[in-house]
Amino acid sequence: MNARIAVDRDAAIAAAAFAAIGVPDAEVASCGTPEEASAAWNAGRCIATGSLDAVLHLPFDILVEASGHPEAGAAMARSAIEHGKHVALVSKEVDSVVGGLLSARAEARDVVCTPVDGDQPALLIDLVTWAETLGMEVIAAGKSSEYDFVYDPETGRITTEAGVAEVPEFGEVWELGSGPVAETLARRTAMARLPTVAVPDLCEMAVVANATGLVPDVPGFHAPILRVTEIPTAFDVAQEGGILAGSRRIDVFNCLRLPHETSFAGGVFVTVRCTDADTWALLKGKGHVVSRSGTCGLVYLPRHLLGLEAPISVLDAVLHRVSVAGRVTPRVDLVARATADLPEGHMLAMGGHHHSIADVAPELLPAAPLHADRPAPFYLISNRTLRRPVRKGQAITFADVAIPEDAPLLRLRREQDALFPVAP
DSSP states (O other), rough: OOOOEOOOOOHHHHHHHHHHHTTGGGGGEEEOOOOHHHHHHHHHHHEEOGGGGTTTTTOOOEEEEEOOOOEEEEEEEEHHTTTTTTTEEOHHHHHHHHHHHHHHHHHTTTEEEOOOOSSHHHHHHHHHHHHHTTOOOOOEEEEEOOOEEEEEEETEEETTTEEEEOOOTGGSSSSOOSOGGGGHHHHHHHHTTSSOHHHHHHHHHHHHHHHHEEESSSSTTTOOOGGGGGHHHHSSSSTTTSSSSSEEEEEEEEEOOTTSSOOTTTTTEEEEEEEOOHHHHHHHHTTTBBOOOEEEEEEEEEEOOOGGGGHHHHHHHHHHHHOTOOOOOOOOOEEEESSSSSSSSOBOOTTTTTTTTTTTEEEEEEEOOOOOSSSSSHHHHTTEESSOOBBTTOOGGGGGGEETTTOHHHHHHHHHHHOOOHOO
């Protein structure tokens, strides 16, 4: 397997990527036309380009779409599929809006559109399908949030990548104890200024929901702050002492640990029903984590190796024509709710490491076709302006946002709505 083509918004950026991995400049050609690309390909050179159209005719097998840009990523993935190329869809922003369409179009062209191993959606889809194939009853599935919450009892501080909180009283809620699990949610009050959920968390779980049929228990997630040993106790149904209203739920948790303890490292988990007491007593004795009631067990992968694992998905797509996600059906939409009053003309600018939008919070709602009064997909409205004010607490609807009818992502979403006209 090799990658001889790099595409970015500018050929110079693509060329710099080759230079960063040690490819000599003489072996890289900057190409702007199909003719230039053909000549470079036939000469055995690597190709750097600012236009996917310049290279689509070349005999490569798969496009790894990793721009993170909703409009550009969707258009490039669709073009590659139309040209008979497989697609490894790293851009979860694209997947959350039109993943169902891209999956269906790929199937129709006898190619594969797949998430990639190493990123949490693919890891969790694998874990859920593995558990259910074995006959396990999945109660909940999810991932650890972007960053651990590291508690130092000596200083009374909680440290995350987002900042530090002085919490001298935190020792009182460090242990889960024997009381109601909901009381542990008081940990969020103790760390109110530290974020417990980020847009990527919900976006990634939207991809999982659309592939597996799992649904959120609440639109904005519970996102409790938990030690690893507490996960199966919390992520169980309320009748068994947990926080969930039902099974086959999807959520995230914030990994709480001491400085010397191992991180969950952005890993993924499922909680499953312990249907045989002897079996789970044996597993508990071997160190597996079981809820304090003994009715719920934890199975998890404490890793998130990003692109290091992606080649497995690439090989599976090309050699075995297998998608990690299988057939994708829109079940949830990632939407946005205003956390401040937003005026007419306000730009919903997407940016930062998390591809978030200021003054809005993400939620997952049941999927449905676009409608004027329905909350619009988060990454469909990103980098668009409001055509009317939106009050704090209101969801941002399709009618609230000015989106040109010829916008590529909007056209593709309308195609998806036509394929899946009714929410499942």
